Amino acid sequence: MLTLECPYCGVMADETELSPGYEAHLKRFGPGSTDEQFEAYMFARKNPKGVHFERWRHAYGCGKWFLAARDTATLEVFGTYAAQSSAPPQALQDKIKAKRPDWKGF
Amino acid sequence: MKRYSAFALAREALSNHMGWERAWASPAPRAQYDAIIIGAGGHGLATAYYLGKNHGLTNVAIIEKGWLGGGNTGRNTTIIRSNYLQDSSAAIYEKARSLYETLSQDLNYNAMFSPRGVMMLAQTHHEVRGYLRTAHANSLQGVVTEFISPQKVKELCPILNIDGPRYPVLGALWQARGGTGRHDAVAWGYARACSAMGMDIVQNCEVKGVTSANGVVTGVETTKGYIGTKKLGIVVAGHSGQVADMAGFRLPVEAVALQALVSEPIKPCMDVVVMANTVHGYMSQSDKGEMVIGGGTDGFNNFTQRGSFHHIEETLRALIETFPIISRLKMLRQWGGIVDMTGDRSPIISKTPLGNCFINCGWGTGGFKAIPGSGWAMADLMAKGEPGPLAAEFDMWRFKEGRFIDESVAAGVAH
Numbered sequence: 139m140l141t142l143e144c145p146y147c148g149v150m151a152d153e154t155e156l157s158p159g160y161e162a163h164l165k166r167f168g169p170g171s172t173d174e175q176f177e178a179y180m181f182a183r184k185n186p187k188g189v190h191f192e193r194w195r196h197a198y199g200c201g202k203w204f205l206a207a208r209d210t211a212t213l214e215v216f217g218t219y220a221a222q223s224s225a226p227p228q229a230l231q232d233k234i235k236a237k238r239p240d241w242k243g244f
Numbered sequence: 245m246k247r248y249s250a251f252a253l254a255r256e257a258l259s260n261h262m263g264w265e266r267a268w269a270s271p272a273p274r275a276q277y278d279a280i281i282i283g284a285g286g287h288g289l290a291t292a293y294y295l296g297k298n299h300g301l302t303n304v305a306i307i308e309k310g311w312l313g314g315g316n317t318g319r320n321t322t323i324i325r326s327n328y329l330q331d332s333s334a335a336i337y338e339k340a341r342s343l344y345e346t347l348s349q350d351l352n353y354n355a356m357f358s359p360r361g362v363m364m365l366a367q368t369h370h371e372v373r374g375y376l377r378t379a380h381a382n383s384l385q386g387v388v389t390e391f392i393s394p395q396k397v398k399e400l401c402p403i404l405n406i407d408g409p410r411y412p413v414l415g416a417l418w419q420a421r422g423g424t425g426r427h428d429a430v431a432w433g434y435a436r437a438c439s440a441m442g443m444d445i446v447q448n449c450e451v452k453g454v455t456s457a458n459g460v461v462t463g464v465e466t467t468k469g470y471i472g473t474k475k476l477g478i479v480v481a482g483h484s485g486q487v488a489d490m491a492g493f494r495l496p497v498e499a500v501a502l503q504a505l506v507s508e509p510i511k512p513c514m515d516v517v518v519m520a521n522t523v524h525g526y527m528s529q530s531d532k533g534e535m536v537i538g539g540g541t542d543g544f545n546n547f548t549q550r551g552s553f554h555h556i557e558e559t560l561r562a563l564i565e566t567f568p569i570i571s572r573l574k575m576l577r578q579w580g581g582i583v584d585m586t587g588d589r590s591p592i593i594s595k596t597p598l599g600n601c602f603i604n605c606g607w608g609t610g611g612f613k614a615i616p617g618s619g620w621a622m623a624d625l626m627a628k629g630e631p632g633p634l635a636a637e638f639d640m641w642r643f644k645e646g647r648f649i650d651e652s653v654a655a656g657v658a659h
C-alpha cells in the first residue's frame with residue numbers, strides 16, 4: 139500500500155486515506171487558447187514509466203490537495219510538497235536526481 | 245502446419261502423442277519486412293492474421309518483448325459482449341463478437357468461445373434508464389440484447405441475491421450471445437495461424453527505438469538488432485505512451501493497474517457472466533470451476549502489474565453482497581495488468597503523425613472482447629493506409645476536435 143506524508147498535517151497517510159488526482163503541474167488553458175493547447179491541457183499526459191509528479195488529496199484527513207513525486211515503475215515515493223508549488227522543490231529534484239541519474243529532469 | 249482434428253488426435257495417439265509439431269516457429273528476425281507489428285498480445289496477433297488473411301500481406305514480423313500473450317491478453321477475465329451504446333463502438337465490438345462465434349473453426353484452434361450470456365445488473369434507477377436506452381440503441385444497431393426483469397435475472401442465475409438491502413436488483417441488460425473465451429487460446433490460435441502463413445513471431449525482443457526518414461517510418465531498433473520495415477503497427481497496450489514516444493508523438497493515454505482474482509474451484513454453480521457495476525464487481529465461473537472475479541482500476545499511474553490490496557477488498561465486499569454463497573470461498577490467485585486508458589475511455593485505431601506508422605491502443609479494461617474486430621480494422625488500416633468504416637471514428641485526432649466516443653459516461657461501466 140502506498141504511504142504518503144501529507145505536507146500540511148504531517149500525517150503519514152495510507153492510500154486508503156487519500157484520493158488520487160493524476161498528473162500535477164498541468165497548465166490550464168481556457169477560452170482564447172488554441173485547439174492544440176486545449177487538447178494538451180485536457181488529454182495529453184506525460185504518463186512516464188519512472189519519475190512522476192502527481193496530485194493527491196488527503197481526503198479522510200485534513201481534506202487538502204497536495205503534490206507528490208513517485209516512481210511509477212517501482213512505486214517508490216520520493217517526497218510530497220504543497221499544492222501551491224509551480225515546480226517541485228529544488229531539494230526534492232536533487233534527491234530524485236541522486237537516486238535516478240538517468241532522469242531527464244522536471 | 246498439420247491441421248488439428250479428431251482424426252489427428254487418433255493418429256497421434258498411435259505414436260504416444262510424440263508426433264505433435266510445435267504450434268509456431270521461433271525464427272531469428274530477418275533484416276527487412278513489409279510490415280512489423282510491435283506487441284504479440286491478442287490485438288497485435290489478430291492484426292497480423294487479418295493482414296495475411298484479408299490482404300495477402302505475409303512478409304510480416306510480430307515483435308514481442310516478453311512471451312506472446314503474456315500481457316493483458318493473458319491476464320484478463322475474458323468477458324465478451326457487444327452491447328455498447330454508441331454506434332461506432334457497437335459496430336466494432338459486434339464485429340468482434342460475431343468473429344468469435346466461428347474463431348475456432350477459422351483458426352483451427354479451440355478458442356473455447358462460450359456464449360453463455362452476459363448480464364449487467366441495474367441496481368439504481370439511473371442504471372435502469374441507462375440500460376433501457378442502450379437496449380433501444382442496440383435494437384437500431386442490430387445488436388441482439390434485451391432488458392430483463394429481476395425474476396428473469398434470478399431464473400438465469402439462482403445464486404444471485406436480487407433483494408439485497410442496499411442495492412436490490414431492478415433488472416439487467418442481457419446479451420444471450422455474449423460470454424467468455426479462453427484468453428491464452430485466442431493468442432495461441434492466432435499465433436499458430438500467423439506462423440503457418442509464414443509470418444515471424446519474434447519473442448524476447450524489445451523494441452527500443454523507431455527510425456524514420458523524411459517523416460516516414462523505416463524500421464525499429466530492438467534488443468536483437470535493427471529490423472527494417474515499410475509499415476509499422478504499434479499494438480502494445482500499457483506501453484503505448486512509451487513506444488509512441490520512440491516514434492515521436494504523444495498520446496492521450498495513461499497506464500493504470502487493473503486486478504483480477506480466482507477462487508478455489510467449486511462445483512458448477514453459475515453458467516452466465518454477471519457484472520454489477522454499481523457495487524463494482526463482476527464474476528463468472530471457469531471450466532475448471534474457479535470463480536473468476538474482477539473489479540476496478542487503481543486511480544494512479546502504475547507500470548508494476550500489481551495493484552492496491554484495498555481494491556481487492558472492495559471488489560470482494562461488493563460480490564459477497566451480490567452472491568452471498570461465495571463468502572467462505574478461498575481466493576487462490578490474484579494478479580494485475582497494466583491497462584491503457586484514453587481520455588474518453590474508448591480505443592484508438594489510427595494513423596499517426598509518422599508516415600506508415602499506425603497505432604492500436606486504449607482498449608483499457610475491456611479489449612479482450614474486441615480482439616478479432618480490432619485486428620480486422622487495424623489490418624484494413626495498415627494495408628490500405630486509410631481507415632475503413634470500423635476504424636474511422638477511432639482516430640487519435642478526435643481528442644483535439646472534440647469528437648469523443650463517450651462510452652464510459654454513456655454506459656457507466658468499466659467494460
Ligand SMILES: Cc1cc2nc3c(=O)[nH]c(=O)nc-3n(C[C@H](O)[C@H](O)[C@H](O)COP(=O)(O)OP(=O)(O)OC[C@H]3O[C@@H](n4cnc5c(N)ncnc54)[C@H](O)[C@@H]3O)c2cc1C
Pocket residue numbers: 282283284285286287288307308309310311312313314315316317318319320321322323324449450451452479480481482483487502503504538579580581582583607608609610611612613614659
Ligand atoms: C485484470 C484484467 C481483467 C480484464 N478483463 C477483461 C474482460 O473481462 N473482458 C475484456 O474484454 N477485456 C478485459 N481486460 C482488458 C484486456 O485484457 C485488454 O484490453 C487486451 O488484452 C489488450 O490486448 P493487447 O493485445 O492490446 O495488449 P497486451 O495483451 O498487453 O499485449 C501487448 C504486448 O506488447 C508487448 N510490448 C510492450 N512494449 C513492447 C516493446 N517495447 N517491444 C515489444 N513488445 C512490447 C507486451 O509485452 C505485450 O505482450 C482485462 C484486463 C485486465 C488487466
Ligand SMILES: [Zn+2]
Pocket residue numbers: 144145146147148149196199200201202
Ligand atoms: Zn493532511
